[in-house]
Amino acid sequence: MRPDRNQPVDASVVPRFGDIPTFMRLPHTRHADGLDIALVGVPWDGGTTNRAGARHGPREIRNQSSLMRKVHHVSRLAPYDLAQVADLGDCPVNPIDLMDSLARIERFYRTIHQAGALPLSAGGDHLITLPIMRAIASDRPVGMVHFDAHSDTNDRYFGDNPYTHGTPFRRAVEEGLLDPRRTVQIGIRGSIYGAGDMAFAEESGMRVIYMEEFTATGPEQVIREARRVVGDGPTYVSFDVDGLDPAFAPGTGTPEIGGMTTREAQEVVRGLQGLDLVGGDVVEVAPPFDPSGNTALVGATFMFEILCLIADRVARNRG
Numbered sequence: 001m002r003p004d005r006n007q008p009v010d011a012s013v014v015p016r017f018g019d020i021p022t023f024m025r026l027p028h029t030r031h032a033d034g035l036d037i038a039l040v041g042v043p044w045d046g047g048t049t050n051r052a053g054a055r056h057g058p059r060e061i062r063n064q065s066s067l068m069r070k071v072h073h074v075s076r077l078a079p080y081d082l083a084q085v086a087d088l089g090d091c092p093v094n095p096i097d098l099m100d101s102l103a104r105i106e107r108f109y110r111t112i113h114q115a116g117a118l119p120l121s122a123g124g125d126h127l128i129t130l131p132i133m134r135a136i137a138s139d140r141p142v143g144m145v146h147f148d149a150h151s152d153t154n155d156r157y158f159g160d161n162p163y164t165h166g167t168p169f170r171r172a173v174e175e176g177l178l179d180p181r182r183t184v185q186i187g188i189r190g191s192i193y194g195a196g197d198m199a200f201a202e203e204s205g206m207r208v209i210y211m212e213e214f215t216a217t218g219p220e221q222v223i224r225e226a227r228r229v230v231g232d233g234p235t236y237v238s239f240d241v242d243g244l245d246p247a248f249a250p251g252t253g254t255p256e257i258g259g260m261t262t263r264e265a266q267e268v269v270r271g272l273q274g275l276d277l278v279g280g281d282v283v284e285v286a287p288p289f290d291p292s293g294n295t296a297l298v299g300a301t302f303m304f305e306i307l308c309l310i311a312d313r314v315a316r317n318r319g
Contacts, residue, residue, distance in 0.1 A: 034115075037084070041058025043056070044128060064293060183207065189258055241282065252295060
C-alpha cells in the first residue's frame with residue numbers, strides 16, 4: 001500500500017454501511033489538482049427519451065461501490081497504489097435545461113482536463129459523454145471502445161432536436177471529437193426505427209460488432225478486434241449497462257434482451273489493458289427500475305474494472 005496515495009476506507013475497520021458514501025470509499029475533494037484519476041458523478045438524464053431515472057445512478061453506484069475492494073483478483077492491479085484517485089463529487093447540472101446542462105458538464109470536465117487528471121464518470125444518460133468529450137478531446141479526436149445495445153448515432157428526435165441519449169456519437173464525430181475509424185461498438189442489437197438507422201455508424205467507418213457476431217466469435221476475438229481498431233492512440237471507454245442482457249442489469253432506460261452476460265463483458269473490458277485510455281464512463285444505470293440494487297452494483301463493478309485499466313495506464317506512462 002502506498003501511504004502517499006489515497007486509499008479506500010478499510011471495511012475491516014469501518015463497516016461498508018458506515019461513513020459517508022463516496023466512489024470506492026475514497027476521499028472526497030472539490031479540486032482535481034494533484035489527482036491522476038478523478039471519479040465523478042453526472043446525475044442528469046435530460047437526454048432520455050422514454051424511461052427516465054438515470055439521474056439517480058451516481059448516488060446508488062456510490063452506495064454499491066462500497067463492495068469494491070483494493071486489488072483486482074485477476075490482473076492483481078492495485079489501482080490506489082498505481083495512481084492518486086479521489087471522488088470529485090457530482091458535476092453541476094440543470095435538470096430543466098438540456099443546453100445549459102451540456103455547457104455545465106463541459107465546463108466542469110475542462111477543469112479536470114486542465115488539471116491533468118483523467119476522468120472516470122458515472123451517469124446519467126449517455127448524452128453526458130458528448131460534453132465530456134468536448135472537454136477532453138477538443139485538442140485531438142479520440143478513439144472509443146463502446147459497450148452498448150444501441151449505436152447512439154441517430155440524428156434528430158421529435159422534430160429537429162439533435163441532442164438525446166440516442167445521438168451523442170454522431171454529434172461527437174461531426175464535431176471532430178471522436179475518430180469513427182478508431183471506434184468499435186460492441187453488443188449492438190434490438191429493433192430500430194428504420195432500415196437506415198445504422199448507416200451513419202457503418203459508413204463513417206465505425207466497427208460495429210452486433211450481438212450476433214459477438215455470440216458467434218466469442219470474447220477473445222472481440223478483444224483482438226477492439227484492440228486492432230483503436231490501436232495505440234488515445235482511447236475512451238464508454239460502458240452503457242444496457243449492453244448487458246437485462247437479466248443482469250434490469251435497471252436501465254432502454255433494455256434489450258439477448259445481450260452480454262456480466263462475465264463476458266468483464267472479460268472484454270479486462271482485455272483492454274495496455275491501451276492508451278484517457279477516460280471512461282458507466283452510464284444509464286436507472287435505479288428506479290431495479291429496487292434490488294443489482295444494476296447499480298453492476299455499474300460500480302465496471303467502474304472498478306475500468307479504473308484498474310486507467311490506473312495501469314497512468315503507472316506505465318509515469319515509467
